[in-house]
Amino acid sequence: MHHAGSLVIRSETAGTEDYLAIHSVNREAFGRPDEANLVDSLRTEGVVLASLVAELEDCDELEKSIVGHILFSRMYIETATNSVPAVALAPIAVLPKHQRQGIGGELIRHGLNVLKLRGEQIAIVLGHPDYYPRFGFSSAKAESLESPFPPKSFMAFELDPGALDGLCGKVRYPAAFGLGR
Numbered sequence: 001m002h003h004a005g006s007l008v009i010r011s012e013t014a015g016t017e018d019y020l021a022i023h024s025v026n027r028e029a030f031g032r033p034d035e036a037n038l039v040d041s042l043r044t045e046g047v048v049l050a051s052l053v054a055e056l057e058d059c060d061e062l063e064k065s066i067v068g069h070i071l072f073s074r075m076y077i078e079t080a081t082n083s084v085p086a087v088a089l090a091p092i093a094v095l096p097k098h099q100r101q102g103i104g105g106e107l108i109r110h111g112l113n114v115l116k117l118r119g120e121q122i123a124i125v126l127g128h129p130d131y132y133p134r135f136g137f138s139s140a141k142a143e144s145l146e147s148p149f150p151p152k153s154f155m156a157f158e159l160d161p162g163a164l165d166g167l168c169g170k171v172r173y174p175a176a177f178g179l180g181r
């Protein structure tokens with residue numbers, strides 16, 4: 001498939017137009033409503049740090065459409081004495097017919113950079129062990145973090161190098177993830 005137009009990554013705009021488009025991108029990419037509903041719940045919970053869309057502009061039709069989405073939310077690492085803020089990357093979705101064109105990668109790189117510039121220190125993802133390391137995530141970095149997930153798929157990235165040094169604790173996700181406390 002050729003790239004008919006240009007790709008723009010931007011923050012979601014408050015309101016039904018973007019919210020509905022984002023909902024359907026997630027619904028289609030995952031083939032089920034769970035992640036689309038998770039996005040809506042995270043907004044309601046008020047824990048969204050960044051929600052970015054990838055918009056493709058079609059040269060022929062002069063139309064823009066949202067083909068990808070990524071969301072980052074506030075989570076914490078609970079140490080023995082402290083609650084350390086971190087960023088959860090989830091979900092990320094690209095419409096099936098636009099996958100494997102680098103759009104997911106653009107969303108991840110752009111998002112991580114925005115968060116780093118804002119002073120966020122730690123990002124965490126549960127995902128494919130072959131995909132996320134290329135963006136800097138590592139399961140070794142997440143080894144001292146207690147989570148309910150398989151260690152290979154549970155990865156961390158230091159937006160601020162060294163941020164995870166000596167840090168050990170249990171991860172606490174937003175309630176919308178339904179993981180308990």
Ligand SMILES: CC(C)(COP(=O)(O)OP(=O)(O)OC[C@H]1O[C@@H](n2cnc3c(N)ncnc32)[C@H](O)[C@@H]1OP(=O)(O)O)[C@@H](O)C(=O)NCCC(=O)NCCS
Pocket residue numbers: 029030090091092093094095098099100101102103104105106127128130131
């Ligand atoms: C995961 C996803 C967001 C990647 O978006 P993308 O735009 O296709 O990603 P990119 O083009 O930047 O990168 C492509 C790489 O992603 C990986 N990848 C993409 N789709 C994949 C799939 N269905 N299964 C396994 N790996 C996949 C591959 O490693 C691929 O690299 P390659 O082309 O060198 O083999 C997209 O495939 C998607 O929406 N999948 C369904 C939803 C999902 O599983 N989301 C992730 C869990 S939160």
